Amino acid sequence: MRFHILTLFSGMFEGPMGESIMGRARRRGLISVHVHDIRDFTHDRRRTVDDYPYSGGPGMVMKPEPLFEAVETLRESGELGEASPVILLTPQGRRFDQRLAEELAEREELALICGRYEGVDERVREHLATDEISIGDYVLGGGELAAMVVMEAVSRLVSGVVGSAESAANDSFTTGLLQHPLYTRPSVFRGWAAPDVLLSGHHAEVARWQRRESLRRTLERRPDLLDGVELSAEDRKWLREMGYGT
Numbered sequence: 001m002r003f004h005i006l007t008l009f010s011g012m013f014e015g016p017m018g019e020s021i022m023g024r025a026r027r028r029g030l031i032s033v034h035v036h037d038i039r040d041f042t043h044d045r046r047r048t049v050d051d052y053p054y055s056g057g058p059g060m061v062m063k064p065e066p067l068f069e070a071v072e073t074l075r076e077s078g079e080l081g082e083a084s085p086v087i088l089l090t091p092q093g094r095r096f097d098q099r100l101a102e103e104l105a106e107r108e109e110l111a112l113i114c115g116r117y118e119g120v121d122e123r124v125r126e127h128l129a130t131d132e133i134s135i136g137d138y139v140l141g142g143g144e145l146a147a148m149v150v151m152e153a154v155s156r157l158v159s160g161v162v163g164s165a166e167s168a169a170n171d172s173f174t175t176g177l178l179q180h181p182l183y184t185r186p187s188v189f190r191g192w193a194a195p196d197v198l199l200s201g202h203h204a205e206v207a208r209w210q211r212r213e214s215l216r217r218t219l220e221r222r223p224d225l226l227d228g229v230e231l232s233a234e235d236r237k238w239l240r241e242m243g244y245g246t
């Protein structure tokens, strides 16, 4: 998976994209992150990337020319495929979730435009971006952190990036349920014992416990998610016992 980032703040990507999952995936050649400074696509002495809104009012608007030129330069040089999505990160975009991460992970390459200031000239949305994404209902100073969120969530779904296929498949949200509680050694910590079943070595019983606890946690914290989950007869029985649907 190749990511192209268009940003005014390249430095923001240096730390986070070099560590942990992303750093390891990059070193192993499973993903690559190419950060492009939008200012490099200006031509005036001041390297102007923003201007006043025609409508008046507060704040500045990102000018269209450097963004168009950046994307067109990448496309013409072959760095960015003609059909690769160009995603504008904006609070007005489609809400990012695991389903969208899975859709994006099927692509070979994504370009992410990080909006800054009060916004981006509308012609960028209309004629340059192919998609718009928001990472949630709150306001960030710009799209940089949102782009990193998208990149990390998508990268985890790229084959080989996360340790085992199983650990990605069992994620909260991939199953549609929140994850069950996890325990590690010591089996008793400050008098608080891990559930006996987990130490039993009885795999089928452990799997049933995990499923039941996933259901319990989802019911307690995110009952809205249960609507989208396929439930077995046993799942339904457990949920009834927990007071769901009664």
Ligand code: 6GU
Residues within 6 Å of the ligand: 088, 089, 090, 091, 115, 133, 134, 135, 136, 137, 138, 139, 140, 141, 142, 143, 146, 147
């Ligand atoms: Cl993508 N950008 C900004 N500026 N704020 C956001 C966002 C994006 N997603 C949620 N809030």
